[in-house]
Every structure is written in structure tokens, then in C-alpha cells.
Amino acid sequence: MKTLLEVSGVTVSFDGFRAINNLSFQIGSAEMRAVIGPNGAGKTTFMDIVTGKTKPDEGHILWGDKSISLIGMSEARIAQAGIGRKFQKPTVFEDQTVQENLLLALRKDRSPLSVLLYRPNRRDLDRVTELAQQIGLPDQLLRAAGELSHGQKQWLEIGMLLAQDPQLLLVDEPAAGMTLAEREKTTTILAQAAKTRAVVVVEHDMEFVRRLDCKVTVLHEGAVLAEGSLDHVTKNQDVIDVYLGR
Amino acid sequence: MERSFIARNPSVLVFLALLAAFTLGVTALSEGFGIGVVSTSFVKTLGKTLCLCLVAVAMDLIWGYAGILSLGHFAFFGLGGYMIGMWLMYERTRQIVMGSLSEGVLPPTPEEIQAAIGNQIFGVVGSSDFPVIWAFADSLFVQLVLVVAVPGILALVFGWLAFRSRVTGVYLSILTQAMTLGLALYLFQNASGLRGNNGLSGLQNLPGVQAPQAVVSIWFLWASALALGLGYLLVAWIVSGKFGSVIRGIRDNEARVRFLGYGVERYKLLIFTVTACIAGIAGALYYPQAGIINPAEVAPIASIYLAVWVAIGGRGKIYGAVIGTAFVSLVSSWFTGGQAPDVSLGFYTIKWVDWWLIVLGFSFVLVTLFAPGGISGLVELMQRRRRKGDAG
Numbered sequence: 001m002k003t004l005l006e007v008s009g010v011t012v013s014f015d016g017f018r019a020i021n022n023l024s025f026q027i028g029s030a031e032m033r034a035v036i037g038p039n040g041a042g043k044t045t046f047m048d049i050v051t052g053k054t055k056p057d058e059g060h061i062l063w064g065d066k067s068i069s070l071i072g073m074s075e076a077r078i079a080q081a082g083i084g085r086k087f088q089k090p091t092v093f094e095d096q097t098v099q100e101n102l103l104l105a106l107r108k109d110r111s112p113l114s115v116l117l118y119r120p121n122r123r124d125l126d127r128v129t130e131l132a133q134q135i136g137l138p139d140q141l142l143r144a145a146g147e148l149s150h151g152q153k154q155w156l157e158i159g160m161l162l163a164q165d166p167q168l169l170l171v172d173e174p175a176a177g178m179t180l181a182e183r184e185k186t187t188t189i190l191a192q193a194a195k196t197r198a199v200v201v202v203e204h205d206m207e208f209v210r211r212l213d214c215k216v217t218v219l220h221e222g223a224v225l226a227e228g229s230l231d232h233v234t235k236n237q238d239v240i241d242v243y244l245g246r
Numbered sequence: 247m248e249r250s251f252i253a254r255n256p257s258v259l260v261f262l263a264l265l266a267a268f269t270l271g272v273t274a275l276s277e278g279f280g281i282g283v284v285s286t287s288f289v290k291t292l293g294k295t296l297c298l299c300l301v302a303v304a305m306d307l308i309w310g311y312a313g314i315l316s317l318g319h320f321a322f323f324g325l326g327g328y329m330i331g332m333w334l335m336y337e338r339t340r341q342i343v344m345g346s347l348s349e350g351v352l353p354p355t356p357e358e359i360q361a362a363i364g365n366q367i368f369g370v371v372g373s374s375d376f377p378v379i380w381a382f383a384d385s386l387f388v389q390l391v392l393v394v395a396v397p398g399i400l401a402l403v404f405g406w407l408a409f410r411s412r413v414t415g416v417y418l419s420i421l422t423q424a425m426t427l428g429l430a431l432y433l434f435q436n437a438s439g440l441r442g443n444n445g446l447s448g449l450q451n452l453p454g455v456q457a458p459q460a461v462v463s464i465w466f467l468w469a470s471a472l473a474l475g476l477g478y479l480l481v482a483w484i485v486s487g488k489f490g491s492v493i494r495g496i497r498d499n500e501a502r503v504r505f506l507g508y509g510v511e512r513y514k515l516l517i518f519t520v521t522a523c524i525a526g527i528a529g530a531l532y533y534p535q536a537g538i539i540n541p542a543e544v545a546p547i548a549s550i551y552l553a554v555w556v557a558i559g560g561r562g563k564i565y566g567a568v569i570g571t572a573f574v575s576l577v578s579s580w581f582t583g584g585q586a587p588d589v590s591l592g593f594y595t596i597k598w599v600d601w602w603l604i605v606l607g608f609s610f611v612l613v614t615l616f617a618p619g620g621i622s623g624l625v626e627l628m629q630r631r632r633r634k635g636d637a638g
């Protein structure tokens with residue numbers, strides 16, 4: 001399989017503390033990957049680095065067919081290049097409707113002038129309706145996002161990711177605070193998305209990871225501890241010691 | 247497209263209709279065109295208020311919608327005033343000078359005319375040479391362009407530096423205060439070329455116009471109303487679509503908008519510059535009605551008042567900015583103009599000229615604490631209550 005994102009030898013320190021330590025990571029173009037690891041392992045920081053929020057001290061990040069370097073690119077340009085991100089805490093625009101949130105994310109020219117002149121056409125609205133169906137919010141289009149339940153907000157944010165139509169989705173703890181039924185639905189949405197693009201899911205919950213049924217990368221102290229199938233990594237003694245044993 | 251925009255925003259039409267009715271009403275009551283119930287000086291006060299409403303609408307766009315608390319927009323307002331003031335003062339002085347020189351035996355040379363005008367204008371600051379910045383003061387067209395261009399370019403450069411370094415929140419507010427303070431201090435110097443603390447005066451006299459002030463004041467009232475109407479329409483259109491959605495997103499969560507692929511800095515810069523241009527136009531209409539502009543007008547406190555008006559009217563609703571500004575600035579000029587009767591408590595007399603600022607400051611605190619939506623927020627709250635009452 002072709003490599004979509006290649007992170008090699010990346011290191012980041014905050015005031016001398018190495019949050020990411022010589023980390024290397026690869027993912028192919030239509031792959032689902034779960035990233036697990038104890039709190040503070042550096043999972044969120046890893047996403048910050050890939051999306052341009054945090055600049056690494058060392059290492060390389062190469063993206064796409066042409067292997068362009070993402071280091072030094074602005075957050076907006078990285079997003080435009082095809083990397084979408086869902087935050088750990090659901091962040092939708094609460095005082096805007098579900099429809100406005102989705103339209104905002106829809107893949108379109110992002111320059112101020114074309115946004116100023118943009119008015120949604122039939123096709124865009126249909127696409128928004130289709131996305132709303134996919135995330136289970138077809139009747140909520142005109143509701144303010146702030147009125148949605150916690151789980152619905154998480155889905156809306158995933159819907160916004162899909163609207164961006166990225167090649168790589170980085171999803172930080174999507175199932176946090178969800179009921180069992182909501183988790184199952186989230187799994188389905190993500191599995192569906194991973195058919196056509198790469199999806200990296202950070203998650204704490206083992207049951208959720210098991211249901212994703214994909215390759216797992218275990219992070220610990222900013223580096224990869226083990227990688228492979230869930231059964232493989234859960235048998236790894238190092239992993240048992242630092243994570244599962246606790 | 248435009249029709250559907252109006253159809254989707256009926257409140258814009260209501261506002262424009264009210265504005266037109268107001269302007270016509272004042273005209274019918276004025277001394278210049280009507281029955282003379284409303285004095286010319288009050289017509290000027292109303293016209294100036296419309297200009298303040300226009301800059302407040304711009305303030306609402308940048309603060310209420312985009313969440314950037316600029317405390318420097320009165321600098322742009324003042325610059326617009328200075329730009330038109332230069333032409334007004336130059337041209338009028340030239341006409342007076344021509345009149346007196348033509349009484350001589352020989353026709354005056356261009357050098358003599360220029361020296362005489364320079365002497366008239368810059369005598370107060372002990373000079374008679376024209377500073378470079380007056381190079382185009384003889385051209386109404388160029389000065390009108392500068393009304394928009396000078397605030398626009400200053401905003402573009404300042405905004406580019408500030409937003410590029412990701413200065414946000416209270417730091418940006420402080421930086422804009424520093425900008426307007428810097429401008430005021432510069433203008434206070436006699437060497438600034440704009441007559442130091444004397445400022446520019448006699449701006450109410452339009453060169454070559456014989457009509458009395460009673461008539462001119464109505465022209466300016468109409469021009470101010472037109473500018474406010476167009477400004478309102480422009481801002482309502484900007485915030486009505488996806489652009490409005492993006493800037494409200496920037497206000498609520500700037501990082502999130504960035505990760506959606508929007509170049510947040512470019513949006514901020516655009517809004518900062520556009521609102522500065524609107525402020526410049528508002529200032530250019532205001533000062534001919536005020537008659538005088540001096541550096542005290544761009545003192546940092548003026549920009550803070552602007553934020554207070556918008557906050558009292560209610561942020562993020564364009565009509566809120568208009569209501570807040572009209573209300574506060576009219577009440578304010580009543581209290582500070584000495585018309586408000588002093589209240590005698592026997593042992594102490596409350597002089598409103600002194601006490602008004604304290605009342606204003608106190609109401610600002612009250613609004614911030616108890617009615618963060620301002621006046622328009624209260625109106626909407628009552629509407630919602632009534633609707634609920636109807637339903638239940």
C-alpha cells in the first residue's frame with residue numbers, strides 16, 4: 001500500500017520535557033489506525049504536530065504522492081492539503097446551525113473573496129443533507145449546534161470532517177462521554193469513512209478499539225512502544241507493563 | 247441574489263425605511279427646508295449622530311461579529327476628517343486670499359497666492375510653508391480618495407503586523423489603543439503639518455457655496471443618512487452569508503476555523519481594513535458638520551466610547567450598534583451640553599457636566615454584568631417571552 005503520511009524521527013520538547021521523542025509513524029491511503037496509550041503519552045501532541053499547531057524540534061513529516069514536507073506550513077494550508085482534524089473536546093460552532101456548520105466545512109475555495117460571494121447552490125445543500133443523514137442528524141439541520149447533545153456534537157464534528165473531504169482524518173477520542181449505542185454508531189461512521197481515506201483514531205477505550213478492528217499503534221512517553229493487531233500488542237509485555245497492567 | 251438577501255433579512259428593509267422616514271421628518275421640521283421647529287444646530291447634532299452610528303456599525307462588524315475588540319477605530323474616523331478638512335480649509339482660504347489680493351493693482355503671481363494661503367493656514371503654528379502632506383490639498387478628488395485610502399492603508403499595515411504575529415484578545419486592544427495614542431501625539435505636534443493642537447477649523451463653510459448653514463446642514467444630514475444606509479446594507483450583506491459564518495467562527499473559536507482550512511489572518515485583515523475605510527468615510531462626513539477637528543478627537547478614550555456605545559446597544563446585531571450609539575451619544579450631548587438641569591441636594595449640587603461620565607461608566611458596568619446583550623438583547627428577550635406567552 002502506498003504511504004500517505006510519513007512521520008520520521010520527530011521530537012518535540014516543552015520547556016525541556018520531551019513530549020514526543022524520536023517518533024516515527026506511517027499510514028497508507030485507505031487505512032484505519034488506532035492510536036492508544038496512557039494519558040500524557042503524547043497522542044494529542046502528535047496530532048498537533050501533523051496539523052501544524054506545534055512545530056517539531058527535529059524530524060520529517062512527508063505528505064502525499066509528492067512527499068511534500070508539512071513542517072513550516074500553516075494550519076490552514078495543511079488543512080487545505082487534505083488533513084482534517086477532530087478535537088478531543090467537541091468543538092462545533094455553537095451559535096450556528098448544523099447546516100451552517102457543515103457548509104462552513106464543505107470543501108470549497110477558502111479565500112476571503114470567494115467566500116464573500118459564495119451562496120450555496122442546490123448541489124451543496126444536497127451534499128449537506130446527505131452528510132447530515134450519514135451522521136444521524138437529518139432532522140436537526142436548522143437547529144443551533146449548541147442545542148445538540150454531547151454525542152450529537154461529536155457526530156457533527158465528524159460530519160464536518162467528512163464535509164472537508166480530507167485524505168486523512170485525525171480523530172481525537174471520538175467516543176469520550178458517549179453511551180454504548182452512540183459508540184457503536186460512531187464506529188460505523190468511522191469504518192465507512194476509512195473505506196476511501198486514511199483515518200487515525202486516538203482512543204482510550206479498549207472495547208471501542210476492538211470494534212474498530214484495525215492495526216493498533218501504542219504510544220508511550222512520546223515514542224512508539226508497539227505496533228500490530230490489537231491481540232498482538234495486548235500480548236506484548238512492555239505494553240502490559242506500562243498501560244494495561246495499571 | 248440581492249433580492250433574496252433582502253427577502254431573507256426583512257429587518258434591513260425596516261431599518262432603511264425608518265432611516266428614510268427620520269431624514270424626511272427632520273427635513274420637514276428644519277429651518278432650511280421645513281417649518282423651522284428644529285434648529286440648525288440640532289440638525290447638525292442629528293447628522294453627526296448618524297455618522298457616529300455609521301462608525302458604530304463598522305465597530306459591530308469587527309467586534310460584534312469577528313470578535314476583534316479594536317480600540318482604535320476612532321483614529322481612522324479622525325483621519326477621514328482630517329483628509330476632507332485639508333481640502334475644505336485650503337480651498338476656502340484660497341478663495342478668501344484671491345478675493346483680497348485681486349483688490350491690488352497687479353494680478354497676483356501663483357507664488358504670492360500660495361504664500362498668502364500658507365500664511366493664513368499655518369500662521370498659528372509659526373510657519374507659512376506648505377508641508378508635503380498638503381501636496382494634493384487643492385484637489386477635492388484626491389482628498390476624497392485619501393479619506394478612504396489613508397485609514398485603509400494604515401489599517402492594512404498595522405493589521406498585517408499585528409495579525410501576522412497572532413496578537414489577539416486584550417493584547418490587540420492595547421495595541422490599537424497605542425496606535426490611536428501615537429496618532430494623537432503626532433498630530434499634537436506643530437511640526438505634524440496639520441496645525442498641531444489647533445487642528446483644522448472653519449470646516450462647516452463649503453468653498454464656493456453661498457447657501458446658508460440651515461440649508462447646508464440638511465445636505466449633510468441627507469449625505470450622512472445615505473452613508474449610514476449604504477454602510478448598514480453592506481455590513482448586513484457581508485455577515486449574511488458564509489463570510490459571516492466564518493468570522494463568527496473566528497470570534498468563537500479561531501483555532502477551529504484554522505483547522506478547517508481558512509486563513510484566519512487574511513479574514514481579520516480584510517475586516518480590519520474595510521471597517522477602517524468605513525470609519526474614514528464616517529469621519530469625513532462628521533467633521534464638516536462639527537466645523538472643527540483637532541487631535542483631541544482621536545484621543546484613546548474616543549475609541550473606548552465607541553466600544554461602550556456598541557456594548558450598550560448590543561453586540562452582533564447591527565441595529566443594536568445604531569440604537570446604542572444614537573441613544574448614548576444624544577443623551578450624552580444633552581448632559582454635557584449644559585441643557586440638563588442641575589440637581590440640587592441642598593448640601594451638594596449635582597452638575598451633570600461632571601457627573602455624566604460617571605453615570606455612563608456605571609451603566610456600562612451594569613450592562614456588561616446584567617444585560618450582556620445590551621438594549622437589543624433585552625428587546626429580543628421580551629419578544630421571545632411574548633412568543634412563549636402566546637404559545638403557552
Ligand SMILES: Nc1ncnc2c1ncn2[C@@H]1O[C@H](COP(=O)(O)OP(=O)(O)O)[C@@H](O)[C@H]1O
Binds near residue numbers: 038040044045
Ligand atoms: N503546550 C504544551 N506545553 C507544555 N506541555 C505540554 C503541552 N502540550 C502537551 N504537553 C505535555 O506533553 C505530554 C503529552 O500530552 P498529550 O499529547 O496531550 O497527551 P495525550 O493526548 O496522549 O494524553 C503531557 O505530559 C503534557 O503535559
Ligand SMILES: [Mg+2]
Binds near residue numbers: 045
Ligand atoms: Mg489527548
